[in-house]
Amino acid sequence: MVKKTREATRATRESLLAAALQVFRERGVAHTRLSDVAERAGVTRGAIYWHFKDKAELFQAVCERGTMPVEAILAEASQSALRDPLATVSQLALMALTQLAQHADTQAMFDVIFHKCEFTAELAQVVAKNDADRAACLSQVQRLFDQAVACGQLPDDTDTFLATHGLHAYMVGLMHEWVLNPQSYDLAACSEPLIDCYLAGLAACPPRCRPQPG
Amino acid sequence: MVKKTREATRATRESLLAAALQVFRERGVAHTRLSDVAERAGVTRGAIYWHFKDKAELFQAVCERGTMPVEAILAEASQSALRDPLATVSQLALMALTQLAQHADTQAMFDVIFHKCEFTAELAQVVAKNDADRAACLSQVQRLFDQAVACGQLPDDTDTFLATHGLHAYMVGLMHEWVLNPQSYDLAACSEPLIDCYLAGLAACPPRCRPQPG
DNA sequence: TAATAAACATACATTCGTGAATGTAAACTC
C-alpha cells in the first residue's frame, strides 16, 4: 500500500496536521517526536518527511492552517464600512473571541501557541509571520481608532497607539488565560461585555498623547 | 579546585540560576542543554547535578527566584488599607508593571515564561504553583472589587468575577506583548494611563451579573 | 501499456544529551 491517489495524499497530509496539533498540545512542540505524530496519524515517519522537511516546517504548516480563520476575520473586517469605527473594532474583537470560543481546533491552536511552544531560532519563520500579522492587525486597528477620534467617538487627544496596544494586549490576555480553563466562564456569552468594558474605558479615560519633547 | 567555602557555594548556585535564565531565554527551556548552562556559569554539569536534581528542578528554582518580587508586591498590597479599594487595585497593577519595566531580570523571566517555555507534564510542579498563584491573585483582586462595589465605586450589578478576569487578562497581555518589544513604548511611563483606562471602563460599563437561571 | 514518478514504508547510521558512577581535593568538625 503505497502511492495513493491525489485525494488520498491530501487526506494523509491533513491527518498529519491534525495529529501534529493534538500531539503538540499534549507533549509540547519541542518534546514531541515525529514518530508520535506519525503513529497518531496512522502512518510512519517516512510520510512526514515526504510532506514536510522537518518538525519546524510541520509546525509552520499547522500554524498557518490554524490561524487562517482569524486572518479571514481581519481581512473581512477591512472591507467593512467605516461609518462607525468603534463598532467595527468591537465586532472585530468579538468575532475573534467567538471563533475561539466555538472551534475546538482554534482552542487547540492557541493553547499550543501560548503554552506549548518555545519561540526560538529554529521557528524563526513562524515568529516572523507572527510579527508581520501582529503588525498588520495593530496598524489596521489603530487606523480605526484614528477614524474614531476624527468622528468624535474618542477624545481628540487620545493616544491611539497606546489604545491599540492596550486592546491588543487585552485580547491576547483573554485568549491566553481562557484557553487554560475554557470551563472557567462562558467566553461566547461574555465576549461582548468584556470588549464593551474596555472600549468604554477608552471613551471615558483614554491614554492621552503627551506633548512631544523638543 | 573543589569543595568551596559556604559563601562560594551560594555564589555558584546563584551564577547557575543566572546562567540558566540567560540560556533559557536564548535557546528556550526545552532546547537548552545543561552543558550550556554549566559553561555559561563557568562550571561543569557536575555542579548542576549537585545543586539540582535535573533541568525541571533548575527551572523551578529559576522561576521561584524570578517571581519573588511580584509575589512580594501582592503580599504587601494585601496589608494595605481598604478605604479606597479601586486605588489599591490600581496601585497593585501599577507596581507589577513597574517591576517589569525596571528590572532586566524580571523581563527575562517573563520572556521565558511567556515565550520560551512549554508547560508540559514534566514541569507540573511549576504549573501547579502558577495556578495557585493565579488563583490567589484573582481572589484577592475580586475581593477588592467586591469592596469597591460595596463602596459605590462600581455599579451594584458589576460582575466582579468577570471584571477580575478581565483585568488579569489585561495585565497578562500587556506583559506578554511588551516583553516581545520593550522598546516599542515606555512601559514605566504608560502603565498608569493604561491601567486607569481599564478601570474607567469598569466604572462606566462593567460586565453585569446575569440573573441566575432557575 | 510501458515507463516514470509519486507516496510512502523500512532499515540504518549517527549524533546528542542525559544520568549515574566515580574521582578528588579542599573545607569543616571534633
Add this chain to the structure above:
DNA sequence: GAGTTTACATTCACGAATGTATGTTTATTA
C-alpha cells in the same frame, strides 16, 4: 590534625530521536 563530608570535575554507558538511504508498490502519463 585526622577523619569526614562537601562541592564539585571527569568519565562512561545508554537510549532516544533524527535524517537519510533505500525498497516497494501503485497511480499517472505518454
